[in-house]
Amino acid sequence: MTAETLLLDYGSGGRASQRLIAELFFKHFDNPYLTAMNDGAVLDIRGPVAMSTDSYTVDPLFFPGGDIGTLAVHGTVNDVAMMGARPAYLSCGFILEEGLPMETLERIVTSMGLAARESGVLIVTGDTKVVPRGCVDKIFINTTGVGEIIADPAPAGDKARPGDVILVSGTMGDHGLTILSHREGLSFATDVASDSAPLARMVERLTYETGSIHVLRDPTRGGLATTLNEIAAQSGMVFTIREEDIPVRESVRSGCSFLGLDPLYLANEGKLICILPADKAQQALEIMRQTQFGGDAAVIGQVLAPGDGPGKAGQVVMQTPLGGHRLLNMLEGEQLPRIC
Amino acid sequence: MTAETLLLDYGSGGRASQRLIAELFFKHFDNPYLTAMNDGAVLDIRGPVAMSTDSYTVDPLFFPGGDIGTLAVHGTVNDVAMMGARPAYLSCGFILEEGLPMETLERIVTSMGLAARESGVLIVTGDTKVVPRGCVDKIFINTTGVGEIIADPAPAGDKARPGDVILVSGTMGDHGLTILSHREGLSFATDVASDSAPLARMVERLTYETGSIHVLRDPTRGGLATTLNEIAAQSGMVFTIREEDIPVRESVRSGCSFLGLDPLYLANEGKLICILPADKAQQALEIMRQTQFGGDAAVIGQVLAPGDGPGKAGQVVMQTPLGGHRLLNMLEGEQLPRIC
Numbered sequence: 315m316t317a318e319t320l321l322l323d324y325g326s327g328g329r330a331s332q333r334l335i336a337e338l339f340f341k342h343f344d345n346p347y348l349t350a351m352n353d354g355a356v357l358d359i360r361g362p363v364a365m366s367t368d369s370y371t372v373d374p375l376f377f378p379g380g381d382i383g384t385l386a387v388h389g390t391v392n393d394v395a396m397m398g399a400r401p402a403y404l405s406c407g408f409i410l411e412e413g414l415p416m417e418t419l420e421r422i423v424t425s426m427g428l429a430a431r432e433s434g435v436l437i438v439t440g441d442t443k444v445v446p447r448g449c450v451d452k453i454f455i456n457t458t459g460v461g462e463i464i465a466d467p468a469p470a471g472d473k474a475r476p477g478d479v480i481l482v483s484g485t486m487g488d489h490g491l492t493i494l495s496h497r498e499g500l501s502f503a504t505d506v507a508s509d510s511a512p513l514a515r516m517v518e519r520l521t522y523e524t525g526s527i528h529v530l531r532d533p534t535r536g537g538l539a540t541t542l543n544e545i546a547a548q549s550g551m552v553f554t555i556r557e558e559d560i561p562v563r564e565s566v567r568s569g570c571s572f573l574g575l576d577p578l579y580l581a582n583e584g585k586l587i588c589i590l591p592a593d594k595a596q597q598a599l600e601i602m603r604q605t606q607f608g609g610d611a612a613v614i615g616q617v618l619a620p621g622d623g624p625g626k627a628g629q630v631v632m633q634t635p636l637g638g639h640r641l642l643n644m645l646e647g648e649q650l651p652r653i654c
Numbered sequence: 655m656t657a658e659t660l661l662l663d664y665g666s667g668g669r670a671s672q673r674l675i676a677e678l679f680f681k682h683f684d685n686p687y688l689t690a691m692n693d694g695a696v697l698d699i700r701g702p703v704a705m706s707t708d709s710y711t712v713d714p715l716f717f718p719g720g721d722i723g724t725l726a727v728h729g730t731v732n733d734v735a736m737m738g739a740r741p742a743y744l745s746c747g748f749i750l751e752e753g754l755p756m757e758t759l760e761r762i763v764t765s766m767g768l769a770a771r772e773s774g775v776l777i778v779t780g781d782t783k784v785v786p787r788g789c790v791d792k793i794f795i796n797t798t799g800v801g802e803i804i805a806d807p808a809p810a811g812d813k814a815r816p817g818d819v820i821l822v823s824g825t826m827g828d829h830g831l832t833i834l835s836h837r838e839g840l841s842f843a844t845d846v847a848s849d850s851a852p853l854a855r856m857v858e859r860l861t862y863e864t865g866s867i868h869v870l871r872d873p874t875r876g877g878l879a880t881t882l883n884e885i886a887a888q889s890g891m892v893f894t895i896r897e898e899d900i901p902v903r904e905s906v907r908s909g910c911s912f913l914g915l916d917p918l919y920l921a922n923e924g925k926l927i928c929i930l931p932a933d934k935a936q937q938a939l940e941i942m943r944q945t946q947f948g949g950d951a952a953v954i955g956q957v958l959a960p961g962d963g964p965g966k967a968g969q970v971v972m973q974t975p976l977g978g979h980r981l982l983n984m985l986e987g988e989q990l991p992r993i994c
Contacts, residue, residue, distance in 0.1 A: 327875025328985030352811050353733040354706025366694025367745035368781045393693040405707035407796045441708045449791040456747045458798035471692050535667025645668030651786055
């Protein structure tokens with residue numbers, strides 16, 4: 315690239331845009347769908363198709379364990395995977411601030427290219443807008459993903475059934491605490507890193523090998539507590555969770571304690587919740603632990619019909635280590651803006 | 655909605671987000687895909703599938719002929735249609751500034767719902783981020799669209815052939831001049847309006863009835879001149895265009911003249927370029943003129959093999975009314991940021 319900072323005419327649709335596309339995006343996202351240079355891509359995909367979208371506005375752009383580019387790939391790959399699908403293609407829309415250092419953009423685009431390859435997806439079509447200084451904070455990215463549904467029936471939030479078991483694929487709160495501590499320049503930040511990771515292969519193995527996943531969802535914004543509440547409400551069930559079985563890293567626990575945060579409300583970017591029949595729980599746990607991002611997987615609770623224990627339909631009941639229980643509510647208010 | 659301006663916690667993923675989704679998005683985008691409330695949507699679609707994405711950052715948000723919401727629907731619907739596809743589903747990612755009046759958001763979401771129904775597409779999945787004041791200018795929207803390819807073979811930018819005829823579906827420059835004049839508060843603005851419109855039905859008729867479209871593309875950013883140059887380069891052909899046959903509204907011509915702009919470099923948001931064999935040109939022209947947004951359609955030029963006339967491969971040669979010719983170049987620099 316010749317210019318060292320991004321100029322408005324890189325988003326004009328004219329010659330400068332074409333140079334940006336050719337010299338930066340084609341270089342890092344290289345694939346025949348993209349380089350056909352039409353207004354979109356023609357995909358080799360047969361239905362049924364899962365589709366999911368997310369915009370990424372994380373601040374800071376770079377943090378331990380990832381950056382806005384890895385997040386934009388992993389986040390959408392994971393959302394597509396949670397539909398019981400094999401993520402295959404991503405679109406990518408950049409909104410860039412005039413004056414952004416080209417080096418920053420190239421570093422992010424490089425990350426995205428690597429993350430896409432690691433996740434087994436192709437970035438097949440895109441859009442770049444450059445807006446005047448002050449109209450956006452540096453860089454926002456939207457990715458939208460599609461993939462073929464591989465689970466039959468597909469998992470969904472309303473399919474948790476009495477007797478099902480609830481698993482998580484690893485430790486909770488790593489991403490959220492990393493962003494907050496890094497943003498605030500706190501010293502314990504050296505011990506924590508984002509868990510940003512693609513979960514498509516874990517989902518593929520869980521789907522094919524257990525054959526009976528009822529619910530899959532990644533506990534991102536709002537954390538585990540909010541996501542469990544959403545699912546309990548959609549399914550009309552009561553979830554009971556054992557507090558001591560929820561995996562939380564010691565560094566995250568102490569960082570949260572210091573800041574008065576609860577790790578169960580902090581975003582994760584490389585973890586999933588899996589709900590399935592009890593007789594498949596052990597198998598699912600082993601699959602998770604064998605796969606790259608599931609080493610700390612754990613069974614954390616179960617699904618009850620309303621009336622079969624404390625709590626009403628749609629509630630999440632936390633069993634404390636001392637045998638008590640309390641309601642685990644959905645996030646109210648905003649703990650942390652621009653977490654992803 | 656209770657709050658009159660948008661608060662950060664509407665983007666938290668928690669309870670406030672869920673209220674926003676239920677009370678605003680479900681109301682205006684109502685369809686069973688969306689209201690299933692999973693992380694994505696499962697689409698009834700069989701391949702091959704076309705996919706296209708665009709982010710919309712237009713300033714001002716509201717303008718004669720449309721707003722950022724209509725643009726976000728029509729723009730992506732048209733990009734999918736230009737792949738020779740029938741647009742079916744859109745995802746929608748909002749990035750909202752804290753403090754945005756709820757009334758502004760609702761007005762835009764209402765427009766999007768209407769535009770989607772008019773375009774024959776469903777908004778099936780979405781994402782909402784609220785960022786602190788000053789991190790984004792009011793509202794940016796990404797839409798990503800998918801649809802089944804209906805043209806076989808599908809049109810593409812590299813398929814223009816010697817002897818083909820070049821048509822446009824209507825007048826050039828309306829959208830670009832409207833945005834610029836409205837932004838600057840210029841008085842002649844009363845006579846111009848954006849052409850923002852969905853072209854999917856026009857494409858469907860052209861596809862099925864002519865059976866042989868080589869290239870379809872909508873001349874958005876960079877305008878007709880830039881888009882023709884892109885296609886000529888992809889196809890390795892020379893395009894000759896007759897200046898006097900390009901439809902331009904008198905009000906747009908005089909507004910451009912006043913401002914020193916060229917309507918052939920201004921964005922259009924409801925027009926297409928169609929390139930097909932000469933023996934189908936009259937039929938295509940009649941189809942365009944019969945459909946809702948093609949009343950001013952015109953044949954504007956033809957495709958030559960390099961060496962069969964003035965100009966080299968990839969060049970667009972403009973024939974002037976006096977019989978001269980000049981090269982029509984691609985846009986260099988930025989005439990107008992935040993046009994769409």
